[in-house]
Amino acid sequence: MQKTNSLFLTSGLALAAALGCNRDQVQSTRVEKAAPAAMPPGHPPMGTPPAAMPAGAVPPPPQPTGGQALQWLLPKGWTTAQAGGMRFATLKPPAQGNAEVSVVTLSGPAGGELANVNRWRAQLGLPPIEAAGLASLRKVVQSKAGTVAVFEFANSGSRMVVGLLSTPAGNTWFLKLLGEDVPVNHAKPDFMKLLGTLSLG
């Protein structure tokens, strides 16, 4: 009986130890390169869910730095939501499909135009370019907030249109329309108009 007791108690301790042990460890996986869109479709938002706002002129979002905040006129049918974290706002075109605009601001030059262009190209699986190639890719939109440099990239069914704006206060703003080829193309005219309405409030 004593032997049985010992065996039983030992088994109990082993079970408790097994339950207490941690399975978490670093794992390595080889996967095919991710689709260009950073977030998988349907990916649940992290942080506080944004509240939808009606279309029209939107009030200025919270001040990101000591400088002025960016304002814009929202195209008809678009909605905007103030996003958490690094996103200043998220804009949604009315078109069906996977396409949305992220508005992000950073203080300073944020790495410069070439570094950002190559970062965006990498997101779409495109090779980097040299500084000499920038001018041919850059389009310009004039707005009250200043000159917006616009770049467009596409690869493997995904498309990205990015507006880059440097403000007198030293902030850099990125307005990035990203998604599948068709909905981005559909939303692009309105997005270009939106870039023309940018102002500093």
Place this chain on the structure above:
Amino acid sequence: MADPPTPLPRRLWDALASLELTLISLALLMALVLLCTLAQTRLGIFGAVQIYMRSFIVWWQVPALPFRLPVFPGGVLVGLMLLFNLTAALIKRFDFTWGKSGLWIIHAGLILLIAGEFSSGAFQVETNMNIEVGQTVNFTESSRDIELTITHSKDPSHDQIYSIPASLLRRSESIAVPGTPITLRVKRYFENATLAMREQTDPASLATAGVGADVKVVAQPVVVSDNEMNQTSVFVEPVLKGQSFGTWLVSPGLAAPQTFVDEGQTYAMAMQHRRYYLPYSITLKDFRHDVYAGTDIPKNFSSLVHISHPAKNEERDVLIYMNQPLRYEGRTFYQASYGKEGKLSILQVVQNPGWTLPYISCGIITLGLLLHFGLTLRRSLQQRRAA
């Protein structure tokens, strides 16, 4: 002459196998179920279950005190107590006679039932697969757990992804990433935090590289309710062959991965929901959301998926709908929800190696009850005839 005192081990053994301990354990379990149910209104199901049922001790953080007080045994402790009690009782009163066989079978079934719950708690993994019509996905994602990933772009077509669970970041100061020359020094870990652009008056960021240098990180209370998500963030310093690559902020609040380059090799760090990659892929061919005619009342949700498993040379379509999950390679895919006006299907994916245990134990208990009832009835009838 007085009897010699009972040795302590014997007394402990008697207490462990006692009926009193069974009743106390059952009463504690009932109280836990009640407390857990009440707590769900403020903590959500996940939070309440974690605090009351998946813990050894239920703690109470007294606002005025810097430490927590243990106030009640948790579900794990009570469950273990009951498991040991039933097993000890079975061993102690071992009397293998035909008349007692029903009781032994019932006990064995109960032990298996409790062991099955421990198995689920320890090994069950619940994730989601969010998939749009026409999309192909080869991973599932945890809705709760977060991981830091280091993506190494080795070749044009594939990435090597190293995943470090947040739970490992939480308790580690330094993590060597196997298969790479990288050691990650964890400078500061936030279970939940908000990010904002750093003002000139703010103290310097811990980050010395990447956008984190311009970001202010503010710790927030940990959230556990079902509709809230912690924004787990961490400052880490990658060190390769003794050389520091600066301190970086990695957070789901950052829109882009944080990338550094060593000898032409690019490493991108990001925080994301913990992913579980599958050796097969699933394509959503169609999603249907049927309603009763003339109403908006849901009648049925269904996802027509295509499974592609190259290693098994398997290609086939499966319809997943309410109460008809897909069971495949140890995982069960349930139709859980939908979104994007019916273009997005959300499947709950459960991997539980012990999923059959509750069914088996219920079958054993039923068999034991029938046997015990039959034997008791026969004995009663025999006694009546004898009288």
